[in-house]
Amino acid sequence: MALSQAFLIALIISGSAIVFDKIDVVDANIVQSMYINWRNNEAVIVGSDDLQLALDQTSGSGAVSKRTFLFGSFEMLIKLVPGNSAGTITAYYLSSDGSKRDEIDFEFLGNVSGQPYVVHTNIYTQGNDSSREQQFYVWWYIDSVPIRVFRNYQNKGIAYPNEQGMRVYASIWDGDNWATEGGRIKINWANAPFIAKFAQFRPRACY
Ligand SMILES: *[C@@H]1O[C@H](CO)[C@@H](O)[C@H](O)[C@H]1NC(C)=O
Numbered sequence: 001m002a003l004s005q006a007f008l009i010a011l012i013i014s015g016s017a018i019v020f021d022k023i024d025v026v027d028a029n030i031v032q033s034m035y036i037n038w039r040n041n042e043a044v045i046v047g048s049d050d051l052q053l054a055l056d057q058t059s060g061s062g063a064v065s066k067r068t069f070l071f072g073s074f075e076m077l078i079k080l081v082p083g084n085s086a087g088t089i090t091a092y093y094l095s096s097d098g099s100k101r102d103e104i105d106f107e108f109l110g111n112v113s114g115q116p117y118v119v120h121t122n123i124y125t126q127g128n129d130s131s132r133e134q135q136f137y138v139w140w141y142i143d144s145v146p147i148r149v150f151r152n153y154q155n156k157g158i159a160y161p162n163e164q165g166m167r168v169y170a171s172i173w174d175g176d177n178w179a180t181e182g183g184r185i186k187i188n189w190a191n192a193p194f195i196a197k198f199a200q201f202r203p204r205a206c207y
């Protein structure tokens with residue numbers, strides 16, 4: 001992981017009204033806690049604690065945690081696609097199952113060589129893609145710096161993601177219809193496969 005474009009990611013979900021009956025430090029490695037649920041030839045768990053995901057012309061790929069979590073922090077080291085990553089999206093997110101889902105997203109939008117990635121965040125609560133983005137007690141950290149906070153305004157009728165457990169997902173996919181400069185810059189498939197690496201998944205959570 002001693003390469004450029006490495007980020008430490010943590011999602012923290014908390015709330016003053018929440019009583020933590022039981023917080024388990026789930027100090028498991030990737031091979032114990034996640035599995036590949038969307039695969040192509042290059043998607044693989046290497047050893048016990050390194051996940052490699054890839055995007056090629058046949059498909060993207062992804063991995064998911066075996067268990068669901070309700071509150072906690074979910075750290076992962078991520079090494080994004082190096083070089084010309086335009087049109088690719090490397091995602092690290094939480095999502096519940098079912099149609100009324102809660103979802104908390106980090107999406108890293110690739111770019112041409114030497115140009116910066118954009119970090120795109122989003123949240124769904126009970127299936128609602130809410131635009132009231134400052135209103136929940138959710139801290140999303142990148143390299144320990146919080147980049148987005150959602151406060152709990154359930155008392156004003158705005159749903160909050162505190163009722164259904166979510167799994168942690170990592171994936172890489174083709175987003176070149178919107179990811180880089182609004183879709184103007186497409187994936188250059190001559191550079192495929194595009195490889196993103198993940199390591200040290202450390203959920204500290206209750207469930
Ligand atoms: C759903 O999202 C809309 C748009 O942001 C928001 O105005 C509304 O309060 C949300 N509803 C719930 C129940 O969260």
Ligand SMILES: *[C@@H]1O[C@H](CO)[C@@H](O)[C@H](O)[C@H]1NC(C)=O
Nearest residue numbers: 109111115116118179180181
């Ligand atoms: C890519 O680089 C350009 C030029 O620096 C920048 O305007 C853009 O926001 C960057 N990111 C994406 C995803 O387009």
